Amino acid sequence: QQQVKQSPQSLIVQKGGIPIINCAYENTAFDYFPWYQQFPGKGPALLIAIRPDVSEKKEGRFTISFNKSAKQFSLHIMDSQPGDSATYFCAASSGAGSYQLTFGKGTKLSVIP
Amino acid sequence: KAGVTQTPRYLIKTRGQQVTLSCSPISGHRSVSWYQQTPGQGLQFLFEYFSETQRNKGNFPGRFSGRQFSNSRSEMNVSTLELGDSALYLCASSSRDYGYTFGSGTRLTVV
DSSP states (O other): OOOEEEEOSEEEEETTOOOEEEEEEOOTTOOBEEEEEEOTTSOOEEEEEEOTTOSEEEETTEEEEEETTTTEEEEEETTOOGGGOEEEEEEEBOOTTOOOOEEOOOEEEEEEO | OOOOEEEOSEEEEOTTOOEEEEEEOOTTOOEEEEEEEETTTEEEEEEEEETTEEEEEOSOOTTEEEEEOTTSOEEEEEOSOOGGGOEEEEEEEEOTTOOEEEOOOEEEEEO
16 A cells, blocks of 8 residues: 555644644555645645654654554644744655655644734 | 756646646756646656656556656656646655655646
8 A cells, every 4th residue: 555644634723832743654665754845836845754763853843753563653843833834745655766755635734823 | 056947837738738847856866756736636646767767657647758868857748638637747856865855846727
């Protein structure tokens, strides 16, 4: 199975809150899990990525938590700001001679002042 | 360093026509991939090229094709356009460490 399931579809938080977006995958061959941020009219931009050998990775206000046994990973945005309002996509890749990414359906995040 | 450049940004075509989209990757990136983005289906993989060879292909009909040139620039072509082909077509180039950089896309509208 190549599917990556993402939830929730949309999320509204107040400024300073910690939105959490969750993803689950089925293919155990996946070995690279990036998160992308997309603003209207722009292409997705890589935020942060993790590999299965670590359980957590932080970059600035963004943290990925990874649970290999549950085949789940999540994005946490600390101290969220209105400028973080965007659509977020999780993705997964198995390498294996290709960089093909399988994307989740996306989460539209709105951070209200 | 310049990012991924896609041209044109917007395109309106009539059903039955064909269209060619262009992508210039980041200098030094040898892998170029194409994705289709629609509100209903999200981001779907079309194909990937590496050093002028198609390395992988998504589940799209044969009307969708692509190629990569020796300078890594890539084009994708859609023939016999259908209304359902209306979408944002995204090109991404990547280096060895899996990092994908997307362009801003070409918005194709089929009428």
